[in-house]
Amino acid sequence: MSAASESARAPRLWMPSAGVTIPVATVLLTLLFGLVLIALTGVSVGDAIGAFINGAFGSGYVIAASINRSVVYTLVGLGFIVAARANLTNVGGEGQIAVGGIAATAVALYGGVKGLPLGLAFIVPALAATVAGAAWGALAGVLKVKAGTNEVISTLLLTFIGIWLVYWCVESSALLRRPMTTTATLPESLEIANPTRLPLLSGDPSVPLNIGLPVTVILVIAVWVILARSVFGWQLRAIGLNELASRRAGIPRAALVVAAMAIAGGFGGLAGAVMLQGDQYLLKAGFSSGYGFDGLVIGLLARGSAAGVVAGALLFGFLRSGGINMEMVARVPSAIVMVIQGLIVVTLAAMAFWLDRRKVTR
Amino acid sequence: MRWQLLAVFLGSTLRLAVPLMLGATGELVSEMAGVLNMSIEGMMLTAAFAGALGAWATGEPMIGLACGIIAVMPVALLQAFLSVTLRANQVVTGLGINILALGSTTLAYREIFGERSRDLIPGFPQWSPPLLGHIPVFGGAVFQQVWVVYLALALVAVTAWVVRYTAIGLVVRAAGADPRSVDKAGLSIVRVRYGVVLFAGFMSALAGTYLSIGDINTFTEGMTNGAGYLAIAAVIFGNWRVGRAFGACLLFGAATALQFQLPDMGIPLPTALLVMMPYLLAFFAVAGLVGRQTAPVALTVPYRRAA
Numbered sequence: 001m002s003a004a005s006e007s008a009r010a011p012r013l014w015m016p017s018a019g020v021t022i023p024v025a026t027v028l029l030t031l032l033f034g035l036v037l038i039a040l041t042g043v044s045v046g047d048a049i050g051a052f053i054n055g056a057f058g059s060g061y062v063i064a065a066s067i068n069r070s071v072v073y074t075l076v077g078l079g080f081i082v083a084a085r086a087n088l089t090n091v092g093g094e095g096q097i098a099v100g101g102i103a104a105t106a107v108a109l110y111g112g113v114k115g116l117p118l119g120l121a122f123i124v125p126a127l128a129a130t131v132a133g134a135a136w137g138a139l140a141g142v143l144k145v146k147a148g149t150n151e152v153i154s155t156l157l158l159t160f161i162g163i164w165l166v167y168w169c170v171e172s173s174a175l176l177r178r179p180m181t182t183t184a185t186l187p188e189s190l191e192i193a194n195p196t197r198l199p200l201l202s203g204d205p206s207v208p209l210n211i212g213l214p215v216t217v218i219l220v221i222a223v224w225v226i227l228a229r230s231v232f233g234w235q236l237r238a239i240g241l242n243e244l245a246s247r248r249a250g251i252p253r254a255a256l257v258v259a260a261m262a263i264a265g266g267f268g269g270l271a272g273a274v275m276l277q278g279d280q281y282l283l284k285a286g287f288s289s290g291y292g293f294d295g296l297v298i299g300l301l302a303r304g305s306a307a308g309v310v311a312g313a314l315l316f317g318f319l320r321s322g323g324i325n326m327e328m329v330a331r332v333p334s335a336i337v338m339v340i341q342g343l344i345v346v347t348l349a350a351m352a353f354w355l356d357r358r359k360v361t362r
Numbered sequence: 363m364r365w366q367l368l369a370v371f372l373g374s375t376l377r378l379a380v381p382l383m384l385g386a387t388g389e390l391v392s393e394m395a396g397v398l399n400m401s402i403e404g405m406m407l408t409a410a411f412a413g414a415l416g417a418w419a420t421g422e423p424m425i426g427l428a429c430g431i432i433a434v435m436p437v438a439l440l441q442a443f444l445s446v447t448l449r450a451n452q453v454v455t456g457l458g459i460n461i462l463a464l465g466s467t468t469l470a471y472r473e474i475f476g477e478r479s480r481d482l483i484p485g486f487p488q489w490s491p492p493l494l495g496h497i498p499v500f501g502g503a504v505f506q507q508v509w510v511v512y513l514a515l516a517l518v519a520v521t522a523w524v525v526r527y528t529a530i531g532l533v534v535r536a537a538g539a540d541p542r543s544v545d546k547a548g549l550s551i552v553r554v555r556y557g558v559v560l561f562a563g564f565m566s567a568l569a570g571t572y573l574s575i576g577d578i579n580t581f582t583e584g585m586t587n588g589a590g591y592l593a594i595a596a597v598i599f600g601n602w603r604v605g606r607a608f609g610a611c612l613l614f615g616a617a618t619a620l621q622f623q624l625p626d627m628g629i630p631l632p633t634a635l636l637v638m639m640p641y642l643l644a645f646f647a648v649a650g651l652v653g654r655q656t657a658p659v660a661l662t663v664p665y666r667r668a669a
Contacts, residue, residue: 143650149649154648154649156591157644157645158645160588167634172632335468338468339466340465345455345461345462346462349454350448352448352450353448
């Protein structure tokens with residue numbers, strides 16, 4: 001039982017060495033394969049690598065942009081590992097981001113928060129997003145407890161519903177669509193006002209790191225402490241490992257399942273707020289653009305470790321930034337980045353087999 | 363006029379439901395045996411591309427169909443190898459394969475077709491059952507369809523029968539309900555699950571080639587556009603029964619047809635709501651609002667012999 005053996009051990013901030021070397025080697029090999037592909041399409045490999053490095057690490061601005069992406073990934077991944085501790089698989093990150101984005105936009109634009117003092121102008125929409133995401137996640141938890149619904153299925157369906165809710169909100173003038181001034185008005189919301197945006201860490205707008213970063217760092221540590229050291233974390237592990245035994249021990253399983261899913265969803269909702277209030281500033285169709293699915297993959301590949309989530313999030317964040325620049329500057333088809341990413345996901349998922357086996361025989 | 367509208371609506375419902383039916387029937391058999399096959403989206407897309415490529419290169423839609431089926435087999439084998447042999451997480455491998463399929467078909471399409479993307483690709487001929495085709499108003503609009511449509515209906519019926527009445531069906535269902543007993547009976551869970559994933563691949567291949575060379579006679583990047591996920595939703599809404607999943611596909615096909623027809627009829631229902639409806643219905647179904655749901659017990663659970 002892979003999940004069992006994995007969660008039976010105390011979660012660590014740092015992963016064991018083979019747990020690091022195997023994924024790193026996989027990623028490097030896949031990237032190498034990507035370079036071969038790039039060469040095959042006739043683009044100069046040197047140009048491509050140059051564009052990638054420029055796009056991922058070339059300036060303070062792009063590093064900050066990559067880190068901002070990693071922040072979103074980290075949040076979704078953290079939510080995933082909290083639920084996974086109770087042996088629950090939260091596939092719903094994408095939908096939780098979507099409803100978080102809707103809630104943040106709605107409150108920032110129409111919640112009358114613009115004039116609030118002490119940073120409440122941006123805190124309240126972010127909290128609303130967190131609550132919306134938590135509700136979206138908790139719904140799957142409640143269904144699991146009340147109707148026995150497999151949370152993989154319910155969170156997957158809720159994801160599609162959430163994605164289309166965004167479309168609906170920006171398509172309908174009665175909801176969040178900006179007032180139509182011309183017939184050409186795009187289906188998107190108004191831009192949120194300055195005070196409701198996440199404040200930048202430095203006054204320098206060429207390094208657009210925002211307050212989402214320190215908050216996420218604190219949350220990483222909090223999740224690690226809670227999973228490793230708290231009664232709550234221990235109870236989650238207990239219901240994940242043995243439902244019957246935990247019930248005999250008087251652990252309130254139903255409440256914990258709902259709580260775990262709500263926390264996972266809350267992280268997703270907060271990720272939506274960070275994307276909307278820290279980067280995009282307006283809601284449009286396709287707003288979540290795959291971050292939730294990538295975050296799910298990161299959460300899974302982290303194998304329960306908060307540090308693993310951070311590592312995976314950084315990898316995906318810089319990959320995405322570098323890939324975008326490779327397409328713009330070196331004219332590498334963006335499809336290649338997609339191929340590489342797909343390969344990384346598939347290979348790392350396959351690697352879990354050898355990692356688990358190693359653990360069992362040890 | 364009103365009858366004509368209805369006829370067009372019924373015809374396009376059937377036309378749009380066919381890829382879902384094929385995908386959902388394959389997916390259902392796979393899920394019955396315990397494998398949640400998230401990659402049918404990617405399989406459909408792979409077949410849509412390979413089918414278009416084969417038909418375009420040779421001028422023969424039948425060769426296109428063969429190419430579609432052949433191209434999907436490695437994808438299905440990969441999915442089976444990952445989720446059955448390596449016992450990897452089925453959701454993640456499925457998503458990974460879908461990203462991979464979207465990336466590679468887009469890449470190959472641009473490299474191979476490039477500027478020739480406007481070339482006409484030969485598609486399947488149309489056919490209608492002897493008498494039904496002559497019904498006034500409805501005959502042409504509803505029954506005059508590409509022959510794959512009738513093949514799809516037949517395959518759904520055959521699958522329903524096999525699953526229900528034959529030993530193969532029993533083994534497939536048992537592999538998802540109680541894998542240990544199948545193993546104890548001396549049958550190989552691994553083989554059964556490889557078989558169902560390949561079957562899902564075959565059905566997805568038909569669905570994919572139907573999309574590209576049966577329906578619109580061209581390939582566009584990412585043209586499946588969620589049809590695979592819709593097929594999964596149909597399986598769920600259909601409560602893991604072939605007949606009900608078939609009904610769900612018709613319902614989802616009707617919802618899609620309405621998206622195109624409602625604006626013509628002047629009814630201001632938001633498109634997003636119609637697109638969302640299949641997922642919403644499937645969600646209500648798993649929430650237990652539409653009777654009791656019974657997912658296969660071992661769905662997404664890899665089989666391991668020693669406890």
